[in-house]
Amino acid sequence: MAQDKSPEAKTRRPRAETPKGFRDYFGAEVTERKAMLDKVAEVYHRYGFDPLETSAVETVEALGKFLPDVDRPNEGVFAWQDEDADWLALRYDLTAPLARVAAQFRNDLPSPYRRYAMGPVWRNEKPGPGRFRQFYQCDADTVGAPSVAADAEICAMLSDALETVGIPRGDYIVRVNNRKVLNGVMEVAGVLDPANPNRFATERGIVLRAIDKIDRLGETGVRALLGEGRKDESGDFTKGAGLAAEQAEVVMAFMAARRDSGAATVARLRELVGTSVTGGEGVAELETIAELLDRQGYGSDRILIDPGVVRGLGYYTGPVYEAELTFEILDEKGRKRQFGSVSGGGRYDDLVKRFTGQSVPATGVSIGVDRLLAALRAKGRIGTDTAGPVVVTVMDRDRMADYMGMVADLRNAGLRAEVYLGNPKNFGNQLKYADKRQSPVAVIQGGNEAEKGVVILKDLILGAQIAQNATLEEWKDRPAQVEVPRADLVAAVRKMLAK
Amino acid sequence: MAQDKSPEAKTRRPRAETPKGFRDYFGAEVTERKAMLDKVAEVYHRYGFDPLETSAVETVEALGKFLPDVDRPNEGVFAWQDEDADWLALRYDLTAPLARVAAQFRNDLPSPYRRYAMGPVWRNEKPGPGRFRQFYQCDADTVGAPSVAADAEICAMLSDALETVGIPRGDYIVRVNNRKVLNGVMEVAGVLDPANPNRFATERGIVLRAIDKIDRLGETGVRALLGEGRKDESGDFTKGAGLAAEQAEVVMAFMAARRDSGAATVARLRELVGTSVTGGEGVAELETIAELLDRQGYGSDRILIDPGVVRGLGYYTGPVYEAELTFEILDEKGRKRQFGSVSGGGRYDDLVKRFTGQSVPATGVSIGVDRLLAALRAKGRIGTDTAGPVVVTVMDRDRMADYMGMVADLRNAGLRAEVYLGNPKNFGNQLKYADKRQSPVAVIQGGNEAEKGVVILKDLILGAQIAQNATLEEWKDRPAQVEVPRADLVAAVRKMLAK
Numbered sequence: 001m002a003q004d005k006s007p008e009a010k011t012r013r014p015r016a017e018t019p020k021g022f023r024d025y026f027g028a029e030v031t032e033r034k035a036m037l038d039k040v041a042e043v044y045h046r047y048g049f050d051p052l053e054t055s056a057v058e059t060v061e062a063l064g065k066f067l068p069d070v071d072r073p074n075e076g077v078f079a080w081q082d083e084d085a086d087w088l089a090l091r092y093d094l095t096a097p098l099a100r101v102a103a104q105f106r107n108d109l110p111s112p113y114r115r116y117a118m119g120p121v122w123r124n125e126k127p128g129p130g131r132f133r134q135f136y137q138c139d140a141d142t143v144g145a146p147s148v149a150a151d152a153e154i155c156a157m158l159s160d161a162l163e164t165v166g167i168p169r170g171d172y173i174v175r176v177n178n179r180k181v182l183n184g185v186m187e188v189a190g191v192l193d194p195a196n197p198n199r200f201a202t203e204r205g206i207v208l209r210a211i212d213k214i215d216r217l218g219e220t221g222v223r224a225l226l227g228e229g230r231k232d233e234s235g236d237f238t239k240g241a242g243l244a245a246e247q248a249e250v251v252m253a254f255m256a257a258r259r260d261s262g263a264a265t266v267a268r269l270r271e272l273v274g275t276s277v278t279g280g281e282g283v284a285e286l287e288t289i290a291e292l293l294d295r296q297g298y299g300s301d302r303i304l305i306d307p308g309v310v311r312g313l314g315y316y317t318g319p320v321y322e323a324e325l326t327f328e329i330l331d332e333k334g335r336k337r338q339f340g341s342v343s344g345g346g347r348y349d350d351l352v353k354r355f356t357g358q359s360v361p362a363t364g365v366s367i368g369v370d371r372l373l374a375a376l377r378a379k380g381r382i383g384t385d386t387a388g389p390v391v392v393t394v395m396d397r398d399r400m401a402d403y404m405g406m407v408a409d410l411r412n413a414g415l416r417a418e419v420y421l422g423n424p425k426n427f428g429n430q431l432k433y434a435d436k437r438q439s440p441v442a443v444i445q446g447g448n449e450a451e452k453g454v455v456i457l458k459d460l461i462l463g464a465q466i467a468q469n470a471t472l473e474e475w476k477d478r479p480a481q482v483e484v485p486r487a488d489l490v491a492a493v494r495k496m497l498a499k
Numbered sequence: 500m501a502q503d504k505s506p507e508a509k510t511r512r513p514r515a516e517t518p519k520g521f522r523d524y525f526g527a528e529v530t531e532r533k534a535m536l537d538k539v540a541e542v543y544h545r546y547g548f549d550p551l552e553t554s555a556v557e558t559v560e561a562l563g564k565f566l567p568d569v570d571r572p573n574e575g576v577f578a579w580q581d582e583d584a585d586w587l588a589l590r591y592d593l594t595a596p597l598a599r600v601a602a603q604f605r606n607d608l609p610s611p612y613r614r615y616a617m618g619p620v621w622r623n624e625k626p627g628p629g630r631f632r633q634f635y636q637c638d639a640d641t642v643g644a645p646s647v648a649a650d651a652e653i654c655a656m657l658s659d660a661l662e663t664v665g666i667p668r669g670d671y672i673v674r675v676n677n678r679k680v681l682n683g684v685m686e687v688a689g690v691l692d693p694a695n696p697n698r699f700a701t702e703r704g705i706v707l708r709a710i711d712k713i714d715r716l717g718e719t720g721v722r723a724l725l726g727e728g729r730k731d732e733s734g735d736f737t738k739g740a741g742l743a744a745e746q747a748e749v750v751m752a753f754m755a756a757r758r759d760s761g762a763a764t765v766a767r768l769r770e771l772v773g774t775s776v777t778g779g780e781g782v783a784e785l786e787t788i789a790e791l792l793d794r795q796g797y798g799s800d801r802i803l804i805d806p807g808v809v810r811g812l813g814y815y816t817g818p819v820y821e822a823e824l825t826f827e828i829l830d831e832k833g834r835k836r837q838f839g840s841v842s843g844g845g846r847y848d849d850l851v852k853r854f855t856g857q858s859v860p861a862t863g864v865s866i867g868v869d870r871l872l873a874a875l876r877a878k879g880r881i882g883t884d885t886a887g888p889v890v891v892t893v894m895d896r897d898r899m900a901d902y903m904g905m906v907a908d909l910r911n912a913g914l915r916a917e918v919y920l921g922n923p924k925n926f927g928n929q930l931k932y933a934d935k936r937q938s939p940v941a942v943i944q945g946g947n948e949a950e951k952g953v954v955i956l957k958d959l960i961l962g963a964q965i966a967q968n969a970t971l972e973e974w975k976d977r978p979a980q981v982e983v984p985r986a987d988l989v990a991a992v993r994k995m996l997a998k
Contacts, residue, residue, distance in 0.1 A: 016600075025552040048936070051529035055517055057589075059513075110936050111932070144921060354513060417547060433610070433611075
């Protein structure tokens with residue numbers, strides 16, 4: 001424990017608060033997340049992925065955030081200078097540390113290296129409602145596998161993981177797209193020149209953002225953004241990409257390319273990318289992924305080739321995938337809406353190259369732990385084992401050994417149990433305590449009961465709300481209680497819990 | 500993934516290294532620790548303790564480290580200033596955050612509040628061999644329980660936890676002492692004046708250090724330190740506490756006060772503390788603890804009243820306890836020695852008082868996670884489920900869908916399995932990979948086998964060391980392999996794994 005005898009400590013009390021944007025997790029919040037992550041880990045393990053736990057602290061250099069001119073880097077990470085003047089920082093995701101590990105241990109790790117990681121990451125960003133500066137991520141990546149079989153595997157694993165934690169088939173869909181297909185479409189639309197990749201970068205940015213807004217703006221709105229631009233209801237004008245009608249048509253057709261089967265979607269995409277080499281590669285990769293998944297029994301009710309997936313495409317170099325929960329919830333305004341995305345990932349290059357100069361292909365997925373937990377809560381799929389302990393009350397403080405003996409018997413039988421350890425004088429406080437603990441059963445033994453060799457068991461669930469200030473006598477009169485021989489304590493409690 | 504297009508990123512490669520004093524944990528290192536902590540958590544849960552996960556980051560103010568005059572606090576914590584100029588730091592233990600939580604949520608938490616916490620803590624200290632700047636702690640504390648029944652409960656829980664993770668009864672002992680008894684003995688010895696507690700502080704420091712050295716210096720050495728002083732083999736002189744012979748006798752008697760039973764030890768201690776009020780209180784507390792534990796069946800083979808426990812006494816205000824592993828291991832020089840302490844704790848005041856001004860009694864224990872893991876490894880009690888996956892090799896890259904189908908069948912049957920996802924051209928690399936993965940079984944299906952509808956299963960454990968550059972043909976000739984129909988893949992792998 002921290003002790004401080006300095007004069008300041010006496011004159012001013014510290015504030016008992018977490019730093020802004022941080023929070024604590026209590027009881028069921030901890031165990032429910034843990035139970036979910038344990039199930040995910042079990043699936044990852046079965047798929048041959050190995051756990052990796054990197055340190056929370058990395059060098060800023062390894063994280064890949066380079067210092068600006070200012071005194072300290074404050075761009076989204078928590079960073080400080082150590083005694084050797086090196087900058088250290090808390091990891092902001094689990095991918096940057098994987099890159100460092102893959103480079104540092106490249107001679108020791110199996111190749112390909114399948115790893116999963118679960119743990120907190122930290123972001124030095126403005127906190128907001130539901131947005132914290134420390135939160136959990138749960139990632140799985142395969143490093144060193146050039147084949148899209150690795151991408152297909154991760155999609156299958158994601159599907160299995162969602163079902164294993166409690167999202168039923170039909171309530172989720174994993175959508176797969178390919179960055180290369182989009183690039184091929186961009187080529188055909190005349191906004192990507194393979195010989196000069198930087199040309200039309202601004203236009204492509206506008207096109208990407210327009211595609212991403214299809215749900216909100218509809219076809220007309222997106223067409224306007226692909227062309228000259230769009231005026232919204234407030235009269236504000238957003239400049240468009242300046243595409244001619246036939247160019248825009250290519251992009252619109254891409255967005256509408258999804259067909260009933262993966263094979264049909266792939267065929268349509270092949271038409272759209274025309275002679276683009278990159279586009280053709282992308283389509284072939286999607287075709288392979290679809291075939292591999294189909295052969296393993298993952299039909300389009302679980303994993304779908306869907307050109308509509310663009311989120312985060314900018315970061316990826318090949319296949320991208322996203323898991324969406326399709327059931328409806330009520331939003332904060334009481335409107336029905338789909339739960340939405342809980343996980344995403346894809347293939348990225350240059351993971352290890354930053355460190356070693358050698359390109360290493362990699363693909364991986366990240367599950368939004370808090371989002372998925374919220375979904376499970378919304379579906380009522382969580383919260384089974386949050387029952388409080390049996391509480392043994394203390395009627396006579398001189399007989400604490402008797403009460404602790406009862407607790408020991410219950411615990412040795414595998415039952416969760418406690419003796420009341422506060423001041424036993426006010427019995428009402430003991431009942432309030434049991435209530436706060438969500439205790440299912442209270443055990444009572446006063447002097448009379450002790451003489452008779454019995455205990456009273458009070459069914460607190462059946463008895464429902466205990467009056468805050470009921471006296472012991474009033475309380476004993478209630479129906480939901482039984483008197484049993486002390487020797488039958490464990491069996492009687494078991495019986496009451498089983499009801 | 501971190502992307503950086505700045506010129507510096509191109510000219511200089513970052514070093515792929517953890518910061519000094521940090522490390523990564525791979526595979527079994529992660530799962531073995533997790534398995535151990537899961538078992539501990541199960542015991543804590545049964546005892547009614549609730550999990551608490553506080554944020555890794557706290558305000559320096561709440562942690563109780565006060566800023567010195569220098570620009571930044573660097574005394575053992577990793578700290579930095581946030582955008583509002585507040586100092587933040589990584590927690591250095593799990594007790595200081597508990598103090599903050601107990602104060603911040605005092606109106607919401609049950610009282611007494613039993614909580615456990617498991618997680619990393621960070622120390623900005625010089626790293627050394629086996630000493631890292633991030634390591635795990637595993638704590639359980641009861642806040643708000645004045646009765647020593649709470650201390651007895653934690654001793655019992657510690658005993659249960661050790662046995663549950665795999666330390667057999669007889670291989671550990673939980674020793675219990677009381678700071679108040681030692682203070683009583685100091686009073687009787689004339690080095691503590693209740694009316695003027697600061698008097699004789701230097702002498703008491705020397706006495707404490709002398710007691711702590713009994714194992715190394717023996718009775719004669721300690722007597723010398725209690726008296727005028729001691730000259731060691733090198734001729735260096737250590738000044739003693741200056742106690743007269745009869746004063747020293749009291750201290751020596753205290754160290755030798757342990758008897759065969761808790762009751763006898765308590766009786767001897769009662770003689771030693773004489774009329775000291777504090778000492779009498781301490782003896783009564785030990786007596787209560789011994790009685791409570793005895794009544795729950797924890798005999799002196801598990802939990803022992805032992806005046807010899809002094810480690811860390813300075814931090815505590817009442818009962819203290821320590822779990823020691825009594826089996827022998829070989830030290831780095833090949834000498835036999837007892838494994839030693841893996842856990843310690845005790846009762847402390849002023850936990851919440853710093854924040855609220857109100858005194859809240861608390862008692863708790865911390866398990867040294869890495870020490871206990873090392874003990875379990877030394878006893879061969881760990882490492883059961885670290886088997887690698889079944890590896891399905893790729894003989895024909897065009898039939899990847901077939902291989903992934905095999906893997907899917909194995910996984911759906913609950914078996915850990917992978918397909919080789921690297922470049923399949925060099926078959927030797929696939930065997931090396933399986934070797935590195937500690938794979939128990941490799942599955943092979945070339946064109947001939949595919950035509951016949953069979954697969955070859957290679958028992959890699961039986962086959963032991965695979966020659967690094969064996970050709971496929973040489974390898975097939977080895978005895979430990981079978982050819983089975985593709986339809987029997989799962990059953991045949993199961994059979995091979997069961998051997």
